[in-house]
Amino acid sequence: MKASRRSKAAAKKAPREQAAKAQAPAGSLVGKGHNRAVPPLDKAKRLALFEMMVKIREFEEQVQRSYLEGLVHGTTHLCQGQEGVAAGANLALADGDYVSYTYRGHGHCLARGMEMETAYAELFGRATGLCNGLGGSMHFTDIAKGLIGAAGIVGGGLPAAVGAGLSAQLNGRGQVSAVFFGDGSVNIGAFHESMNIAQVWRLPVIFICENNLYGEFTRINFTTPFEDLTERAKGYAMTAVQVDGNDVEAVYCTTAEAAERARAGDGPTFIECKTYRHRGHSRTDPAKYRDPAEVEAWLARDPIPAYRAKLVKEGLLTQKEAERMVEEAKAEVKAAADRAAAAPWPDPQQNFTAKMFA
Amino acid sequence: MKASRRSKAAAKKAPREQAAKAQAPAGSLVGKGHNRAVPPLDKAKRLALFEMMVKIREFEEQVQRSYLEGLVHGTTHLCQGQEGVAAGANLALADGDYVSYTYRGHGHCLARGMEMETAYAELFGRATGLCNGLGGSMHFTDIAKGLIGAAGIVGGGLPAAVGAGLSAQLNGRGQVSAVFFGDGSVNIGAFHESMNIAQVWRLPVIFICENNLYGEFTRINFTTPFEDLTERAKGYAMTAVQVDGNDVEAVYCTTAEAAERARAGDGPTFIECKTYRHRGHSRTDPAKYRDPAEVEAWLARDPIPAYRAKLVKEGLLTQKEAERMVEEAKAEVKAAADRAAAAPWPDPQQNFTAKMFA
Amino acid sequence: MQTQEITYREAVVAALQEEMRRDPRTLIMGEDIGPSGGPFKTCQGLYEEFGHARVRDTPIAETGFVGAALGLAITGYRPIVEIMFADFLGVCFDQIVNGIAKHRFMSGGQFAVPVTIRAIGGAGLRFGPQHSTTAESWFMSVPGLKIVCPSTPAEAYGMLKSAIRDDDPVLVLEHKALLSSKGHVPVGSDQTQPLTGPRVLRPGRDATVVASLAMVPRALAAAEKLAAEGIEAEIIDIRALRPMDLTPVFESVRRTNNLVTVEEQAKLGGWGAEVAAQVTSEAFDHLDSPPLRVGLPEYPVPYSPPLEDSVLPSPEAIAAAVKSLL
């Protein structure tokens, strides 16, 4: 009967058959580190990586300050400590690619070029906000930059990322759909269905799991049978790579390689980035549930000082230049936040029907 | 912080820590065939296995006939060809265990001792039916026999089976929860969440997947990245065994072994039974979508004649005795169906509130 | 206009085929809708014409493929998904309610979300408690969704075409008991049907009866019986549940002074309450008696034929309800 299907769909050289190929999965790359095949980064790019991590860090620190000033409302989920993933992965993506993430997505959006002032304006609930103040911290979306959206529901954004991947495959222009999510998300149904569909249809999707060891206040070992989430990818015969999420260049190379495969039609990749969040889950969380020794060990592996030291050691950056970058970032976020704080509130009388229906 | 938790929960020697153990999964038994450790079956049990398969076969054939006579309504999902799984697995289970299944669950219920007459009465929609005619073919439930229910929603019954497993673990009486489902069910979220929870909590659950290669009209290769579903179990670090579902003794031994592990507190097992359904998905399906060669090959592997030949060859059964068993089964199902057909219709004026609320 | 007499099922297929020819950005995903044409044959022939790229058999994963539709929609496609039984909408409820219905709003209106969700629901075929819901009220309180429920081949054809062309998410609730019903349809035409507003199917002066889906033909049958007794019931097909523009119902009740709603689901929390409430506020002084709601009892649809028949409002029961008001 497969034969008859083939003839039937011959005209369209049925990609359905390609799906069938998925039975024989591409030789799994499960393993540590990245593939040296990816061309080395030039100085400009490496400095840009450092600068981006610094910007994300300072952006989040400013969010914290603004929060205490009463400018940010409700809750926020900051990513200090995980900047290496956002900066590294995004550098490997191209214009025209699709990127999605979660409520902890400020970093991914910044790395993708989201403007700080509109971001703060959104956090402050202002009319000039990225989403006109309708979404807030958990729903940054900037379609013009391929930032297709954040999931406030754990795992909820993965199916849409798969849809964007199908969109990319149908377009045939070599786009990819990259989606960022956490370790706690791998236990929910939406993750499973998304992984399976992406693999069976060999979609150009890059699943980037930021394994920071905790889902809210609960450590991974209480919710998942292992701490290495590449293990989970085996259940989909999906190429899976584990990388040090605090090594920004390793994340870049691994993502670049996955993107190459995806653009070449070789299907999805699951990337596990080992990382850690410095702060609590959300602004009200003092993160008392973590072993102080564990926290200490990870703070010592902060991706920013580590990369700074590396660049300085290699003579690509002086401490002075690094300081200046930090100062500039501090000034930039401060200025952006100040301008945003001066922005007008949205008008409750505006026409919301236009926001609802196209 | 794990330490602090331990002390806190010391009094209850927190099984939470047991969950943590799941990190180091029991050495996976992934592989073919069954473990010789299980004591060999005596003659009586082997004949009983044969007889049970015959009964299930004849029961389903009668359902088909009754359907054509207009006695069965709506739709039915028959299991001819898959009797080896129901008969073999159930022999390995004990009174007090919990068993759940799907709309294709007639065989599992019969193997567990469901009475034919009440079953037919249910299929015929009569007041004397197993569920008083409220559920029909897709919802056979007989709590007194541990038959906790059938899922009409694909994957929908797996979480409840996990709950029954937790119930068994909490009871501490060595019960297990066995759940039967199909190959198409492994792609839905409920399956995923159930597998993960069962493994993390090391619950006494036996996941029995009847891989008959098709989900309705679509072959497994179009919906799943591989045809060996033990591959999927790897994503949960769950012990997984693949067995010939048409070898009733192999199914028995494999299930017995999984039950032993579960009763001993060693957690869940995923069993993939390779099998095939002789008929279409449901009564309206001529199953044209299957390759005739594939159908032929599987019909040649019909579990019943195969086991009959084996028993005859080993001198445990004569062709004459076998024939008599078949005749008796035919007579039994006919008699049961006839009695059921004479049963009264349920009263639309009855008090349904009592059926809804305890 | 040129029409052909075809079945509701054929009308669905025609609408899908014509719209997929019309716009290459459309595609359809669902279970067994490819070479098999769908369990209810509502996608017959589409795979042969459009191929796997645009007619996709999916794994059994409603959350996955319905959510994928959102990703496709905001990146330039116009996906259609088929939910085999409306009961399964429960499996992807989150994707529809928290995703598809909200994504445009949460973004501040940055993009359109042209997703069409078709779900085949309803009782009467002995499918039992988990395969017989119309799911009419599950999404009634969800802003952002448009919900329609065609009761005839012409409506199924015209509203599905409109849904596919619409730039917002539309949930099309079809009914399996109507699939083989026949009617005149302007196949091959551009004649779409509006996604809002009820339609008066039979005029009458004595009472207004508002029904949906498979209850519509039953209401019409009730009107026949009543006519034999000299009672003229005006039968209105509600057609659309969200948004709900009841103007024709208000006008009707101002003339008939009586309202009966008939829905294939429990009355508590049903759309009949919404219609009754709105009519009460809009035609308060014209009501001779309080609106009467007819629906299913407070339990799921049972499998046994006499029981299933007993829970579904019969033409006799509908007629009796109307008479009880007069």
Next chain:
Amino acid sequence: MQTQEITYREAVVAALQEEMRRDPRTLIMGEDIGPSGGPFKTCQGLYEEFGHARVRDTPIAETGFVGAALGLAITGYRPIVEIMFADFLGVCFDQIVNGIAKHRFMSGGQFAVPVTIRAIGGAGLRFGPQHSTTAESWFMSVPGLKIVCPSTPAEAYGMLKSAIRDDDPVLVLEHKALLSSKGHVPVGSDQTQPLTGPRVLRPGRDATVVASLAMVPRALAAAEKLAAEGIEAEIIDIRALRPMDLTPVFESVRRTNNLVTVEEQAKLGGWGAEVAAQVTSEAFDHLDSPPLRVGLPEYPVPYSPPLEDSVLPSPEAIAAAVKSLL
């Protein structure tokens, strides 16, 4: 009776603790409810007292652990599950609607299904579009479920105790904006609250106002304002959505001749329609004017404070609605 003044949050904890002490077959599952005591601290101290066996942190898998509750319930336990935000009920909708609500019926009534589902919902805390729903209407049309919505610490305490003791599935909709509100509660007592029926909180002769959850205190505030103008509004807390016994509301409207409903969700498809419809049929001749429904606009709850504030019915708006009827 002995009462203590405690918060709504403390009332929930007390009810859970007392019922778990009372019946060893009870246990609770949810996300981060163990050593952390729950994101909203609604399980504070339970893990320390009952341990992991009965107070279980689950993976993020609502379908899995809510469905597991069904398996536990029909095999002898009395599970309680916490859904962190009511919005997440969408993720496990199928398990609740097709499983928990139907399993007893489909079996012909072979067993009880004593499952208690607690979900913390509601707006007002700037949580934005995906974390602010009350989900009051999502399950309104689902036979088999009992749905309650406590608005005070005493109700939260008493109704949760009743829900846990009840042999049928009960969905308890709590409200995050009420968690810190205080009230007198008969802690340590056996004083449960009925799972059905509204409660008159403030008598009045001019109009009946029926509200739920966080809209109740707003309705009471509105009554204060109206009283200053000599208008006496009778404030009724609906308390239970399913089953819905509105007798006290009927009696009230027969006296006040006016009805206003206030709910924290879109009006279209809301419970206000059900109340308006039932009151219209039961107190038709007593109504001076058609029932008036107050609710949220036709879009999700926005994040921006002035916008979120603007969508939530204020005491002023409620008072104005009442006055518009007089």
